[in-house]
Amino acid sequence: MAPQPDVELADVIAPVDSKSASEPVKTSLKAHDPFLVEFDQQFDADNPKDWPTGRKWAVTDVLSATAFNRIMVSTIMAPALSTIGHELHMSPTESAMSLSIFLLATAFGPLFIGPLSEIYGRQPVLHGSNVWFLVWNIACGFANSKHLLIGARFLAGFGASSIYALAGGVMADLWRPEQRGRSLAMYILIPILGAAVGPIIGGFMAGRTTWRWMFWSTSIFQAVMTVVSMTVFRETYAPTILKRRAKALREQTKNDAYYTSYERAEEKDSKMLVLRRALTRPLWLLAFDPIAQATSIISGVGYGTLYVFLSSFSELWIKQYHMSVEKSGLHYIACALGEVAGSQIGGPLIDYLYKRQLAKSQxxxxxxxxxxxxxxxxxxxxIGILIYGWTAQYKVSWIAVDVGMFLTMFTIQLGSLPMQAYIMDIYQNYTSSALSATQFLRSLTAFLFPLFAPSLYSRLGYGWGNTLIAILGLLVNLCAPWVLWAYGARFRAKGSSVR
Structure with a gap:
């Protein structure tokens, strides 16, 4: 028998209303209660879902640009690892660690940051993490020892990780289910470029100036985005907005009877219990919720595979094709184009299929x-992984290798969008916690998989090495979605009885 967690899955998994999956779950409180503070069901200017489209896109764009910089920092070091390692007297493993330790931090950061945004709101968490990331990213640029660099990278990654916890939550706050494909596609367009553009910029910086400018330049950009976000980003989390409205009504009317359903649900609990329940929610989901487990495994394998390729792609061109560091970085354009195409085709396709299924199911x-x-x-x-691996193995024209990488990135990105939309549909009130649970495994695999990449390719070569990765991905990415398709409704139905 499973131990008793502090979190009921029924509180986290929102039952799907056959009429609409776009609105949060309504409580059993009487709708005519004059002291219950909630959004007007027809239209409410304070409801983020009813905001003008321009304001929604402004918040989305700020989050997107912030995510771009944070994700770019995760990979910008890749082409300069050998240079950094030589200057700071690092072994190859330590050099790889300085790159991937950032990703390890993004595994643990969301476990705290996501739940905190569901207690205090998205706005203060975003602003606080912006400043935290900025301070430690600057410290990376001034690092004079390998210990300081690795430590500062970890702390910078912890601050940067808030974007993984906040992004999906903010998208769920702003956009309705029939708009999620397009909104996700537009939000992710700039950030996905960061992972691929980072090595390109890093390659030119490594060849023409000191590697420290990788951190100083991104810190300048982060400082600008911090100011912009403080100006443009508005609170989007419905419980926080309604609590502020209720507080204002209590102060204006001198009547303490005004309340929200969220306050009523927590009124018997101490602040420490509420905080503990929130902070343990992502791990309890990961431990006891089959839906969170399945989506985490799919996402983890895909993200780990992605970072195996991103961390080793530059080395392929330098050692296998004898290119310069600068030219090796240009091949990351194939990665960027694949991810952009996947997101921009996948977003509208998700909305099209959703509307079609909605009409078909009445x-x-x-x-x-x-x-x-x-x-x-x-x-x-x-297929893309095999093309990339075997063309690289036999040193076929660079075009063939880049085509394989393009197809790989295209399909990985295309497959990740519907999974995010699926999580947002189910965990309506706790999207950030659910995505934090998923991000935990994603970041762990992104941290661990690249550490094995040098040994994998040195022993098996690019051909058989990629074949092994392709087989692993095929097994996971076929079995896990089938489980969700066949048993997802059953898992959700059982959520109300699982403690």
Whole structure:
């Protein structure tokens, strides 16, 4: 028998209303209670879902640009690892660690940051993490020892990780289910460029100036984005907005009877209990919720594979094709183009399929309809990985290698969007916690997989090494979505009885 957690899955998994999956779960409180503070169901200017489209895009764009810089910092060091290692007297393993330790921090950061945003709101958490990341990223540029560099990278990654916890939550706050594909595609367009553009910029900096400018330049950009976010970003979390409205009403009317359903649910609990319940929610989901487990495994394998390729792609061109560091970085353009194409095709496709399923089911749509798009991606991704691996193994023209990488990145990105939309549909009130649980495994694999990449390719070569990765991805990416498709509704139905 499983131990008793502090969190009921019923409190986290929102039951799907056959009429609409776009609104948060309503409580059993009487709708005519004059002291219950909630959004007007027709239109409410304070409800982020009813905001003008321009304001929604402004918040989305600020979050997107912030994510771009943070993700770019995670990979910008890749082409300069040998240079940094030589200057700071680091072994190859320590050099790889200085790159991947950033990703390790993004595994643990969201476990705290996501739940905190569901207690105090998105706005203060975003601003606080912006400043934290800025301070430690500057410290990386001034590092004069390997210990300081690795430590500062970890702390910078901890601050940067808030974007993984906040992004999905803010998107769920702002956009309705039928808009999630396009909004996710537009939000992710700039950040996905960061992972691929980082090594390109890093390659030129490594060849023309000191590697320290990788951190100083990104810190300048981060300082600008911190100021912009403090100006443009507005609170989007509905419980926080309603609590502020209730507090204002109590102060204006001198009547303490005004309340929100969220306050009523927590009124018997101490602040420490509320905090403990929130902070343990992501790990309890990961431990006891099959849906969170399945999506985490899919995401973890995909993200780990992505970072194996990103961390080793530059070395392939330098050692296998004898290119300069600068030219090796240019091949990351194929990675960027693949991810951009995947996101921009996947976003509208998700919305199209959702609306089609909605009409076909006469409004009785289930979240598992999102999973269908993941199946063809699971079949196509191994093809791209094999093309990339075997063309590199036999030193075929660089065009063939880049085509394989393009297809790999395209299908990985195309498959990740519907999974995010699926999580947002189910965990409506606790999207950040659910995505934090998923991000934990994603970041662990992104941290660990690249550490084995040098040994994998040195022993098996690029051909058989990528074949092994392709087989692993095929097994996971076919089995896990099938489990969600076949049993997802059952898992959600059982959520109310699981403690």
């Amino acid at each position: 409004g009785d749509i289930q979240p598992e309809s999102r999973v269908l798009l993941m199946i063809p991606c699971a079949l196509l991704t191994p």
